[in-house]
Each structure stands twice: as structure tokens, then as C-alpha cells.
Amino acid sequence: MTVFKFILAMFLSFLPGILGVMVAPISAGENAWYNTLNNSIYTPAGWTFSAVWTLLYFFIGLALFLIMQKHQVINHHDKVSAYTLFAVNIILNLMWSYVFFGAQMPELALVTLSALLVIAIFMARAFFRISVPAFWLVLPYVVWLMFAFYLNATIVYLN
DSSP states (O other), X not given: OHHHHHHHHHHHHHHHXXXXXXXXXXXXXXXXXXXXXXXXXTOOOHHHHHHHHHHHXXXXXXXXXXXXXXXXXXOHHHHHHHHHHXXXXXXXXXXXXXXXXXXXXXXXXXXXXXXXXXXXXXXXXXXXXXXXXXXXXXXXXXXHHHHHHHHHHHHHHHO
């Protein structure tokens, strides 16, 4: 059962990346539209995005697994809240890829990313109530989303 939970947690956490490949290039450098955009001078090389997202999806999956494994939850509502926020996070994460790369709408993508960032912060807080290590695994994701917000906002501003 534990192995099944681990595989499920990993699958769910990588879902935006798996489905996002259908609408987004594997690296930003492979997208002709993206290459026409003016970017921040702090925009990392295209391969960096794939590497960072792989690591972040792994951390998020591990955090979810820790939440799934935690049986002594003081309040059942906390676990339901954590799962709900995780699900909304996954949906918004996938939506951002589609809106930015698929629909090529950086302004709407920025709005989506704003919602994603808020949900990720609430998710980290919900995870903290259940498992402090899960919170620490989600924290780099929140920080990366802040950086992604800056990059997306810069694209909106410069274009």
C-alpha cells in the first residue's frame, strides 16, 4: 500500500508536467513564439526550466506522500483541505502552461500564476499543519513560483 501511495503521489505531482508537454515545449528555447518575446535579463537558459520543474515536481510528490502517510491528523478537515489545495494547485499549474504557451496569452497567464501562487502558499500552510517536512518540501516550489511570476510579469511589461 505504501508503494502504491508513493507512485500515486508522484504521478499526481508530475501530471502538470506530463500534460503540459502537449501545449508547451520541453524547454522554452524550442518555442518559436516564445523566442520572439523580450525576456528579463535574469531569465535562465531553457534547460534550467526542465531541470528545476523535475526537481520541484519530485519534492511536491514527496510532500504529498508524507501527507498521505500521516494517519494521526488532529483534524480531518486539515487533510481534506491539504488534498483540495493540492488538486487546485495541479489544475492551475497545468492551466498556466496552456494559457502561456498554448494560447500565447502572457497577461492571462500572469493572472493564472497569481492564483497559483496564492494557492501554493495556502497549500504549504495546510501541509505544515500535517507534516513540517512536507511544508519544507513545498517551500522551494513557492519560491520558484515567485520567480516565475517575476519572469511572466517582465514578459508582459516588455512586450
